[in-house]
Amino acid sequence: MTVDRILPTEEAHDLLELATELADRELAPKAVEFEQRAEFPRELLRTLGRAGLLGLPYPEEYGGAAQPYEVYLQVLEILASRWLAVAEAVSVHTLSCHPVATFGDDAQRKLLPDMIGGELLGAYCLSEPQGGSDAAALTTKAVRDGDAYVVTGTKAWITHAQVADFYNVFCRTGGPGARGISCLLLDRATPGLHPQAAERTMGLRSSPVAQLAFDDARVPADRLIGGEGAGFTIAMSALDSGRLGIAACAVGLAQAALDYAVGYARERRQFGRAVIDFQGLGFTLADLATQISAARALTLTAARLRDAGRPYSIEAAKAKLFATDMAMRVTTDAVQVLGGAGYVADHPVERYMREAKVLQIVEGTNQIQRLVISRALAKD
Template sequence: MPAERLLSTDEAEELVAAARDVARSSLAPRAAEDEAAHRFPRDAFAQLGELGFLGLPYPEAEGGLGLSYELYLQVLEELAAGSASVGVGVSVHAMSCYPLSRYGSDEQRARWLPEMLGGTLVGAYCLSESHAGSDPAAMRCRAERVEGGYRITGTKAWITHGGQADYYVVFARTSDDRSRGISCFLVPGDAEGLSFGEPESKMGLMGSPTTDVHLDGVVVGEDRLIGEEGEGLPIALSALDSGRLGIAACALGVAQAALDVAVDYAREREAFGGPIIGHQGLAFLLADMAAAVEPARAAMLEAARRRDAGRPFSRQASVAKLVATDAAMRVTTDAVQVLGGAGYTTDFPVERFMREVKVMQIFEGTNQIQRMVIARHLERAAAAAPALAR
């Protein structure tokens, strides 16, 4: 029972259908095995790059397809329904391309973006530190000027694709100024002095490696500084707005997959003389699951449309990430309940779905941070608005 979508062109219909086909035929059949083996499905990224999915929202001149973010998110949702590890990986990779596309020089974009968007190179985004997750301005990783470039020293934490990526977008402190003392660098994956911790032993997303990234005096040339020195924090926060929409799409993909499994099971499982979907208590549970997914999807698409129109969308991105991931947590938990004892076993994917979406309430800014972002936007909007007539 695929999600019902209102797509504006035949091309959009074909792209979403192609993503759904790849998810069902290539990603879903191997997802459980990749998770059990803690295996990073690197070959899937090459396949998705060849299909143009990794560069879908980026300009054609940079090697992308030049299509809307609204369409990209719906493609991403279909991919995540097949494999959450791949969906999250695509979202993180797309976010790692954003600083170069948005803030890089013409020469930098021409040099690196075609391979990044084509899937030849897979990226990682290195912002968080163990003491500076929700507060990136507190980072301690430093980049010192040396002849011809910078020497970067420090450790980044919770890095998706750590040890597997071909390049790392690293944010490091170039001065002690809290908000204007951070810069952005493109570090090659084979740089001398770059090493990685053991992959984290996680609750879910085992096919997506997460490690510490250690930079022990890694030297990069000046040509690997993205944007201006001191511009790193605005770059990071801007990328996170788009990345939050990517996580919303992944959460919705998994939630839709869980709903589909639950509905199919309820139609086939019989008790008390008929399919259990005919019993009101369970039917209402399924209805509530659908009613959670659809408005969350609408919130995500509203934020994407604002982004595509060049309008501010930071508040809407936080709303979408918040409601989509909270909805996905409820829906996947309820899917386990619909299947009963069977849902608690690995014979069905819903227990994996439930474990996978939990972290989506945490990364790209916890949902508590999203509430802070939303509240601050409301406060600023209220301060800027004329006083109401009394």
């Protein structure tokens, strides 16, 4: 199904055409094999970086494209509609560039061209085995020792843990609570940094997720981003943007599921008719299409607030909540539309359904999004 888009500039239109061309040529043909092998498509990320699609929201002076978030999110949606793992990798990498781009000093920002260009792949290390949603309670510790910090602890559920070239590590340099958290930028070669075995996940099998162990990892003090105690502010700032990225991924995945279900329902015949002509099924597809359009509109509305420099945190939480719940419903119903065929791996909808689940969890569970929204309502 062709999505009717209103874009702010001709350049944005060209970028979406480029994203569509690359997604059709490079992503869609490879998705099934890579997912079956649980293989991370590192070269595809380099290809996207060299095409300028990894730095869309970042300034041109650092190698970015200086595009509005509204445009970046629509690129993510296109990528996700062909292969969610790649779109999620782009979202996580873009999130991982945010601390240096927004809070880094001049020396740290010299790394941005290689980050944004895709030569260096990033990981965002906030969650821990005993603390995901309660980020302010993290226990990974960094102790100052001369001209370095010595890091000990464990991070969990880290996308790109085994394949990243740089890591934003949120750790405790001060007392308890949010004010004691700082952010350090670690290289892959940091002594004492040990990626663990990849988790065996339900979906997104070509996107490696693992724990990171820090055994007296020694990090130069000039890799501290934003000063001691700035870590929680950096983390929450990045997550607001990251939630929009996941919302866009959810819209793309849901659109792919709907498109496949509609195509199947047009071809599948029962009682002498295409099954899409039966009201019960046709109305289901109509509801799914409406939900996708609503999620897309909500996501882009939050993006436009961000682009305008206005508060958008609550709208990002709403978009992430609605879009990912929607994707779970759409992919589940797409399996139902196909009936028994939807339950076998010959058709992609069973993979879409498995993949949709994680979107309700990452970048803050949907329970956390409801908490964020309800607290804002209480304050108002």
